[in-house]
Structure formats: C-alpha cells, structure tokens
Amino acid sequence: MSEKKQIMECVPNFSEGRRLDIVEKIVDAFRGVEGVRLLDYSSDKDHNRSVVTVVGEPIPLRIAVVEAIKRARDLIDMNQHQGQHPRMGAADVVPFIPIKNVTIEDAVALSRSVAKTVGEDLSVPVYLYEKAASSPHRENLADVRKGQYEGLAEKMTDGARWTPDFGPSTPHKTFGAVAIGARMPLCAYNVNLATDNLEIATAIAKKVRYLGGGLRYCKAMGVELQDRKQTQVSMNLTDFTKTSIYSAFEMVKMEAARYGVAVVGSEVIGLIPQQALLDCAEYYLGIENFSIDQVIENRIAED
Amino acid sequence: MSEKKQIMECVPNFSEGRRLDIVEKIVDAFRGVEGVRLLDYSSDKDHNRSVVTVVGEPIPLRIAVVEAIKRARDLIDMNQHQGQHPRMGAADVVPFIPIKNVTIEDAVALSRSVAKTVGEDLSVPVYLYEKAASSPHRENLADVRKGQYEGLAEKMTDGARWTPDFGPSTPHKTFGAVAIGARMPLCAYNVNLATDNLEIATAIAKKVRYLGGGLRYCKAMGVELQDRKQTQVSMNLTDFTKTSIYSAFEMVKMEAARYGVAVVGSEVIGLIPQQALLDCAEYYLGIENFSIDQVIENRIAED
Numbered sequence: 055m056s057e058k059k060q061i062m063e064c065v066p067n068f069s070e071g072r073r074l075d076i077v078e079k080i081v082d083a084f085r086g087v088e089g090v091r092l093l094d095y096s097s098d099k100d101h102n103r104s105v106v107t108v109v110g111e112p113i114p115l116r117i118a119v120v121e122a123i124k125r126a127r128d129l130i131d132m133n134q135h136q137g138q139h140p141r142m143g144a145a146d147v148v149p150f151i152p153i154k155n156v157t158i159e160d161a162v163a164l165s166r167s168v169a170k171t172v173g174e175d176l177s178v179p180v181y182l183y184e185k186a187a188s189s190p191h192r193e194n195l196a197d198v199r200k201g202q203y204e205g206l207a208e209k210m211t212d213g214a215r216w217t218p219d220f221g222p223s224t225p226h227k228t229f230g231a232v233a234i235g236a237r238m239p240l241c242a243y244n245v246n247l248a249t250d251n252l253e254i255a256t257a258i259a260k261k262v263r264y265l266g267g268g269l270r271y272c273k274a275m276g277v278e279l280q281d282r283k284q285t286q287v288s289m290n291l292t293d294f295t296k297t298s299i300y301s302a303f304e305m306v307k308m309e310a311a312r313y314g315v316a317v318v319g320s321e322v323i324g325l326i327p328q329q330a331l332l333d334c335a336e337y338y339l340g341i342e343n344f345s346i347d348q349v350i351e352n353r354i355a356e357d
Numbered sequence: 358m359s360e361k362k363q364i365m366e367c368v369p370n371f372s373e374g375r376r377l378d379i380v381e382k383i384v385d386a387f388r389g390v391e392g393v394r395l396l397d398y399s400s401d402k403d404h405n406r407s408v409v410t411v412v413g414e415p416i417p418l419r420i421a422v423v424e425a426i427k428r429a430r431d432l433i434d435m436n437q438h439q440g441q442h443p444r445m446g447a448a449d450v451v452p453f454i455p456i457k458n459v460t461i462e463d464a465v466a467l468s469r470s471v472a473k474t475v476g477e478d479l480s481v482p483v484y485l486y487e488k489a490a491s492s493p494h495r496e497n498l499a500d501v502r503k504g505q506y507e508g509l510a511e512k513m514t515d516g517a518r519w520t521p522d523f524g525p526s527t528p529h530k531t532f533g534a535v536a537i538g539a540r541m542p543l544c545a546y547n548v549n550l551a552t553d554n555l556e557i558a559t560a561i562a563k564k565v566r567y568l569g570g571g572l573r574y575c576k577a578m579g580v581e582l583q584d585r586k587q588t589q590v591s592m593n594l595t596d597f598t599k600t601s602i603y604s605a606f607e608m609v610k611m612e613a614a615r616y617g618v619a620v621v622g623s624e625v626i627g628l629i630p631q632q633a634l635l636d637c638a639e640y641y642l643g644i645e646n647f648s649i650d651q652v653i654e655n656r657i658a659e660d
Contacts, residue, residue, distance in 0.1 A: 300642065
C-alpha cells in the first residue's frame with residue numbers, strides 16, 4: 055500500500071459577490087490544478103462576498119490558495135467595497151481544516167506557511183486566528199476583524215496588540231488585511247421539535263450550548279420553521295471529535311422532555327466528515343474495535 | 358464535475374491454499390493494473406483454498422478477473438486437489454458485488470459477460486448463480502456445487518438441469534467448472550450478549566434469522582466467546598439495503614430481553630459498505646433528507 059494521501063480543506067472568503075466575472079477569475083486559481091479540487095463556491099449580492107470550498111493535498115492546495123489571494127489583491131479595491139457582511143480585506147478570511155490523514159497541527163502549520171508567503175511576497179498584512187493565533191486575544195475572528203477595513207489603519211497603530219503577524223504593519227492600500235488560520239470542520243446540525251413555540255426551542259438551545267453551561271464545542275439557537283409549524287434547535291458543532299453529534303441530539307431530547315416536547319427528527323446541513331456520522335453508528339450500536347479503514351470505500355480511495 | 362466513477366468488487370475463490378508460489382502467480386493478475394485495486398487475499402491450508410478481494414472499474418476489473426481464472430486453469434490440476442472446503446473448480450466461485458455508482462443489475466451483466474468469455478475463450482464450463490442465475494434451482498451456490506469436482510461429469514449428463522450456462526458441456530479435465538454470479542455486499546455483524554449460555558444465544562439467533570421467521574436477509578447462529586465468558590449472535594446480512602444493521606441489532610436486543618439478557622456491544626467483521634453504517638446514524642438520529650454526497654470524503658473521491 056502506498057502512503058496515505060493527505061487531504062486538507064480550505065474555505066476562503068472573498069469580498070466580491072456582485073461582479074461575477076471577477077469572482078470567476080479568482081476561483082479559476084483552483085481549477086485544473088493537479089491535487090486540488092474545487093468543491094463549491096457561492097456569491098451573495100447583499101453581503102457582496104463569495105465563499106469557496108476547496109480540498110487538496112497540502113502542497114498544491116497551498117500554492118493555489120496563495121494564487122487566489124494574489125488575484126483578489128489585484129482585482130478587488132476595498133475602497134469601493136460595500137456589503138452587509140463584516141470584512142477587512144479583499145480576501146477576508148482563509149481557514150484551513152484537516153479532513154483526512156492530517157491533524158489540526160498540520161492545518162496550523164499550513165496556515166502559518168501561507169500567512170508568511172502572503173505577508174512577505176504579496177505585501178499584505180496577515181493576522182493568524184483561531185487555532186493558529188499567536189495570542190489568545192487573536193483567536194476570535196470577530197475580534198480580529200472589529201473595526202473592519204475602514205478602521206484597520208488606526209487599529210494597527212494601537213501598540214503591539216494588533217501588529218500583523220506577517221507582512222507590512224500598515225494596511226495594503228486596496229486589499230486591507232487578511233485573517234488566515236486553522237479550525238476543525240464545522241458540523242451544522244439541527245434537531246426539529248414537535249412544537250411551534252419558539253421560546254421552548256430557544257430555552258433548549260441555551261441549555262445545550264457552551265455559553266449556557268452546555269456542551270463545550272456547541273453553538274445553538276432556536277429557529278422557527280413556519281411552513282412545518284415546528285421549531286428547531288439549530289447548532290454548529292465546532293469540534294465533532296470532542297462534542298459528538300449524538301451527544302448534541304441526546305441532550306436536546308433530554309431538555310425537550312421537560313417541556314413534554316418530542317423530537318421529530320434532525321438534519322445535517324451541507325458537508326460533514328464521514329467520521330462524525332460513523333461515531334453515531336458506533337455509539338448507538340455499541341460497536342467495539344471499529345476502524346474507519348473497515349469502510350470499503352475508504353480502502354478504495356487510499357491511493 | 359466528471360461522470361461518477363463506477364466501482365465493482367469481485368471476491369474470487371481459488372482451489373489452492375498450500376503452494377503459495379502458485380497463489381502469487383494468480384493474484385499477480387490483479388497487481389499493477391490501472392483501474393483495479395487488490396484489497397486483500399488470504400490462503401487457508403486446511404481448506405486448500407485462497408480468497409481474493411479486489412475492486413475496480415468494471416472494464417479493467419473484467420479483464421483482470423478473466424486473466425486470473427486463466428492462470429488458475431493453467432496452474433491448478435483439480436485431480437490433485439484435496440481440502441476441507443467444498444469445491445468444483447480451479448477457480449471455484451467468482452461473485453461480483455456492486456459497491457459504488459453501480460447496481461446489482463450492473464453486477465449481473467458484468468458476471469454474465471465474464472462467464473461468456475470464460476466459457477467460450479477458456480473452454481471452461483460456467484454456471485451462473487445467485488442474482489445472475491438462469492433458473493431458480495441454480496441460485497444457491499451449495500446446490501450448484503453439490504457433488505463437487507469429482508461428481509461433475511455425472512451431474513452434467515443429468516438432462517438439461519445442470520447443463521452449463523456457458524462453455525463445454527463436459528468438465529474441463531484439470532479445471533472442472535466454475536460458478537460466476539452477482540450478489541449484494543455481505544455485512545458480517547455480531548451482537549455480544551451478557552450471558553455465557555450458548556442455548557440462549559442460539560435461541561435468539563433462530564428467532565432473528567430468515568429461516569426461523571425473522572429478518573428476510575439475515576443468517577444467524579449462536580457462538581460462544583470463551584475468553585470473555587459471553588456469547589454472541591453472529592450474523593451475515595446478505596442485503597443491508599433491505600435488512601439493515603440497526604434492524605438486526607434491535608431485534609437481537611428485543612429477543613434478548615425475554616431472557617433478561619443485556620446486549621453488551623456489537624462488532625463489524627471485515628469490510629463494510631459506508632452506506633450500511635450511515636443508515637444506522639440516520640435511523641437513530643432521525644435524520645431527514647440526507648444524501649451520501651454530503652459526506653465530504655465522498656465529494657473528494659468523486660473523480
């Protein structure tokens with residue numbers, strides 16, 4: 055058997071969601087590159103922003119991501135940018151996510167290496183964030199981005215607190231700055247409740263989430279499903295290897311019981327790592343000594 | 358996106374498990390072939406038999422399987438063969454199994470095409486069996502193989518009942534005959550019980566399996582786990598798309614309850630299709646509208 059192929063994901067966000075010809079030119083950096091696969095991209099006019107999902111082996115992925123950031127630098131002028139979504143740069147935020155045969159530490163190393171190149175070769179100031187952050191106050195993206203593009207120049211002069219990790223210590227005059235970092239895959243997972251009472255869904259969400267004393271890697275809120283006359287607890291699980299989908303499901307069920315509310319089902323939104331669902335099958339069936347390599351498709355995909 | 362890659366599995370059994378140099382020569386037919394991947398092979402001296410697991414795209418897989426059968430024809434003399442396992446040919450049984458982006462009908466078509474080539478070009482008589490069988494009395498492999506190699510000549514003269522589907526109507530003088538067919542992937546799945554009483558495990562197995570009025574695609578027997586002082590219901594699920602793993606698990610639990618016996622866990626033996634486990638996660642979490650394409654690894658493996 056050959057060495058196992060490493061797969062990293064990257065979900066760069068670009069501050070252009072209206073001029074689709076510009077978006078295509080940026081996205082083209084991920085097309086036709088050996089070892090890189092463009093999975094998805096979508097543009098939002100109100101946000102004036104595009105989100106790209108791409109996976110690949112670390113080295114070719116690294117090269118393609120730097121190229122896309124370079125194109126954003128050359129094609130987007132943040133002085134002209136308006137949109138509802140907070141943003142501070144032409145490429146605004148660039149997270150790397152470990153998918154297969156790579157660890158979060160590998161994702162951190164890759165994000166730092168990309169950050170160095172972007173800072174030094176592209177002359178764009180870079181903040182490392184989340185798991186790659188150089189300091190705890192830089193972990194949270196909202197804090198890093200606070201003040202947005204327009205406030206960058208002032209922010210960067212506020213002592214060493216917001217000196218960029220790489221690149222110049224003043225904003226790039228058309229790009230601004232970019233946040234580059236590493237995080238675990240997100241699982242967007244919702245549990246539907248047999249009640250149309252949003253207060254109940256919200257109360258359950260508050261008990262289940264980290265902020266309310268619930269699960270460590272769980273964000274949650276109550277949402278109305280008007281068509282179905284139901285509500286749901288809408289969750290983001292930010293590290294499924296520690297806060298499992300089945301834990302979130304069972305905890306919603308447990309909290310719902312005090313209101314006499316039944317759980318009618320659940321849903322997985324968008325993409326999800328295979329292991330997150332296999333963990334649930336293992337839990338409910340009490341499977342002993344299972345390895346993901348027993349899944350025949352994984353054996354086929356190995357080389 | 359490119360057209361989805363088709364993956365078929367083949368698990369040919371060869372009547373040689375002692376002379377490993379011969380086994381290697383046969384297995385070599387699956388090595389270094391573009392579009393074909395040798396997953397596993399093992400030889401049993403008592404059975405004097407080797408089992409190969411190989412996957413691939415239908416066309417290259419077809420060519421490699423025919424080549425392996427040809428090598429078995431040229432390297433094995435069934436007149437010299439002795440072993441505990443029933444057998445009727447040098448390549449004894451060759452099932453094709455749909456894995457990905459192929460149906461059981463595709464597996465039937467592929468097995469018939471291989472059978473035609475083996476019969477006509479290699480001059481080996483072929484019986485189609487299981488889902489590929491040309492008649493209901495040929496579906497069950499044990500019936501097709503009854504009388505074994507030594508009884509073939511007589512069996513073939515018994516009217517039209519056992520005339521081969523392809524190839525000569527007399528046994529090949531060193532090969533014998535081969536059964537080629539199609540089946541769904543097997544799930545070997547065991548549920549462990551908190552009792553060392555084999556009678557209880559056997560009684561539960563009899564209620565859960567098809568033969569005893571239980572689940573349609575379930576074979577089961579009670580087994581002692583002496584080291585653990587436990588017993589288990591050892592099952593083969595012959596079509597997990599119809600008889601699910603979670604159904605088998607829940608039915609064992611239900612039957613065990615009448616004896617006051619707890620289920621302590623379960624185990625998956627060997628390889629298993631991803632969907633078989635995803636079905637369990639979907640069932641226990643009540644997931645709505647889930648598609649296997651939401652698993653990020655599947656999106657990566659697409660091309």
